[in-house]
Amino acid sequence: MGSVGAVFVLLSLALLSVLGVPPIGTQPEQVHISYPGFPGSMEITWTTFNETDESTVEYGLWGGRVFELTAKGNTTLFVDGGSEGRHMYIHRVTLTNLRPASAYVYHCGSEAGWSDVFAFTALNESCGWSPRFAIYGDMGNENPQSLARLQKETQVGMYDAILHVGDFAYDLHEDNGRIGDEFMRQIQSIAAYVPYMTCPGNHESAYNFSNYKNRFSMPGRTEGLWYSWNVGSAHIISISTEIYFFLDYGLDLIFKQYEWLKKDLEEANRPENRAERPWIITMGHRPMYCSNNDKDDCTQFQSYVCTALLSVCLLTGVDLELWAHEHTYERLWPVYGYKVFNGSMDQPYVNPRAPVHIITGSAGCREKHDPFVPNPRDWSAFRSTDYGYTRMQVYNTTHLYLEQVSDDQYGKVIDSIWVVKEKHGFSAWFSST
Known part of the structure; x- marks a missing residue:
């Protein structure tokens, strides 16, 4: 064997020996x-x-x-x-x-x-600052199209927190949890820098949501299934929509979450608390309404989620409801019970008379997009099948800004609204109806 061949063999053996060394198990x-x-x-x-x-x-x-x-x-x-x-x-x-x-x-x-x-x-504890969020659901280990843009924007300081509205990795438990490991490594370049706040989706259901419960650390003592936190002039509530669909894991969870949610909203609506943090925002994986054509719960009249949560969100004056699950983006007019309650014809989101709903489940996953029905109902204001994510800024006690970023269009903002509320709470929208 020539000298060049011998060197090649030695280098190959050295490389194999390096690749064959298992990772250090105590390395974070x-x-x-x-x-x-x-x-x-x-x-x-x-x-x-x-x-x-x-x-x-x-x-x-x-x-x-x-x-x-x-x-x-x-x-x-x-x-x-x-x-x-x-x-x-x-x-x-x-x-x-x-x-x-x-x-x-x-x-x-x-x-x-x-x-x-x-x-x-560290989070600003003042009620007067303007926190900025990136919001999305349904981002997988495979085809996470929005990930690179989110990594860069997070590291240059564009966001104060991330809201991941269910469905991670596709799926956290797959290949004996190795897909979950890969996904958590992928998001480290985001989640190690800003609070990564989550709620469970249907893709986390394996082994009673054990991968979700163990891998993420959320406030409270409910294993991250539901919780709330305050940031700026907003009170943000994360709920589990999955308790209505995976009943084998405990029917009692439906009642426990309902009682907790009712109590949390009552506390948030105490006059002194609502004055400090008038914006009440919920996030849950499966939406109440949608105009997709995949026979999911939200495509049905009187969906499970709508039936379970509609009255409690309305009566306590929830302002904004964030959803995912559908692999699309959809903005609704202010809606209650499938009826539109715009602030006015010219300014629908100025003093709206019902909650505003945003569906943002298009971050990118192996299941690709979900189709829309050709003719949406009257409450559907804007919809897109572009991969992307939502940005939100709670400017002050009266103004909140939302925009949708298209990753397909190189970061172009394809939709935006201002929600303006001079008064918050139930009486703000239904006293005149």
Whole structure:
């Protein structure tokens, strides 16, 4: 064998030996952050595949001494429900006493392995600031078309939080949870920098939503199925629409969520609370209404979700309802009970007399798009099959802005509205009807 051939063989063997080395099981990965629901806090969550002695976050103010602060948390063993029974360790550390609106740098792990260095901005606790959101559902590990644009926009500071309205990875549990691992690695470049707030979708149902419940860390003690949090002049409520469809996992969940939602909305409607945070926004995976042609729940007159939630959302003056599930974008006129209640003919979203609904499930997944019916009902205002996502900014107590970004059209804004409400609550829209 010639010298060149010998070198080639040696290099090939060296490469094979490197590729054959298994990953270090104590190395942190899938890092993401979320808002725990109380002032001055942020929760850091990550995964390792071997147990470590501790779960630690080292952090500090941007521009200050690097990692001058340390917080410790806990580890939970998660056993995936697939045939292999794969083990993974979910680490959670809650940072407290953060300086509002201040930037921090951090890394997480232990002496057995540390993550890359990331940064986040602690949430502004003022009711007077204007938080900015990216909103979408139904983003998969395969064909996540909007992901690259969202990664860049997040890292240049365009968003204060992400709202992922159900359906992750397609699916988190597939290949014994490996698809979930890949997806969580994909979104790390977003979710390690801004709070990644979620709700469950139908694609999370395997093993009683166990991958969703274990991988994400949301406020409250409901395993992320439903919760609420305050940001700026908005009170945001995340609910599970899936409890109405997967009854084998517990009929009692329907009653528990309803009682919790009723109590949460009553608290949010106390005069002093509604004065501070007048915008009440809900997010849930399956929409009440849609004009798609796939025989999903929202295509039926009196859908399950509509029947379950319509009255409680109306009577407590919910302003905006965010949905996904349909792999399209659709904006509705202000609607209640399949009837349009615009503010006026010329300005439908100025003092609307019913909640505004947005369906944003077109971030990109392997199931591609859902078709629309040719002739939508009167309550459908705008619809698109472009891949994309929604941006929202809660400007102040009276003005909220929404726009739809088309990734197919290189980031072009294809739809936008201002929702203007001089008065919030039930009496604001139905007292004159």
